[in-house]
Amino acid sequence: MAGQQPTLRAQRRAETQHAIQTHAVRLFRERGYDATTVADVADAAGVSPMTVYRHFPTKEDLVLVDQIGALVADRIAASPATRTLVGRIGGALVDAATALTGEDPESEGKFLLARTQLMISTPALRARHLDNQYLLQRAVVDALGDDVADPDAVFRAQAATSACLAALHTALVRWAEDDGRSALPELIAQALTASFGDDVLDHRR
Template identity: 35%
Template sequence: MNDRPGLRERKKAKTRAAIRKATYRLAAEEGWDAATTDRIAAEADVSPSTVVRYFPVREDIVLTDENDELLEARLRARPAGEEPLESLRAVVLEAVGTALGEEPAETRLRARLMVEIPSVRARFTETTAVTGRRLAHAVADRTGRDPDDLEVRIFTAAVLGALREATLYWAEQGTAGDLLPLLHRTVDTLRTGLTAPPAHP
């Protein structure tokens, strides 16, 4: 009896993975417009209603990875006293590195779609905000603040927004090179800010 929920969850995960794989394949080979709900369903060997049930928003198929809970847990597990910026750097870049290592083609395609398809880019902005609100709770707990404190919200949104912008920059450059150094550079920029060039006499 205890095995039944586990089996059910495994079946759900398998279905989600099939839908994702079909969507990426269609988008890569024929473009985003070809990745309709009906085409995705046929490719994944499921019904269109199943696709909609698992992903009510089509763009979420290529954007949502269900990692928010894991990110929050890893953020809470960072060493006590570590600066919040370094904590966020560690957990977010670890997640990105894992994605690049396990699904390099899908990660690059996702970034390209975010640049080329307005609806995907808009949804990416929305999902980043949702992730930020969740991580703000962990940041607040680690800094002894309330999650709704303006400073907590600004800080978390700024970090994730900057990392999102760096990802878009990477995609605009054709996803050439390694994304991780760009993300480290982004966090470093948040830390140091910008300085004006020296004035010429």
């Protein structure tokens, strides 16, 4: 039983974090990001401001913190090393978007859309988004593991990742401006194809 406690603790922590973030995004959309305080979020979530800060050290984190990096990294680690770097990274981005924007109307897709729209419309969040891109780049390169073991390989992986993330950002902006009416995975695939050619996502399995 003792071995299960960290798992249960982590699950409860994730549930609390998600509840706080859900209330934060709702309030930011209803009242405006600048007009909403961390105390407002804490009150809506039924927790103390200290609890909010324990999960989200800054106000910007209430919008920008996510698990996308881990999801993309898992997809990359499971992809064949015989594929091109761009194919592996781009395929993982499309797969992650598919997982996050499923057919269930109550899926994480609507939450991701709301967060993306806030990021685009709020100057402070746009600036912090660059930090998130860097963290995602690191997660992607780390997920490639031994396939990028020397400095030159790491450099190539960083360049490929940066290019793929630029395509991802372009797709996210279009998706947000379209209010989610277009399918995000398809937009990402289109952006990748426009950047790297029609065969970039071929032979993904």
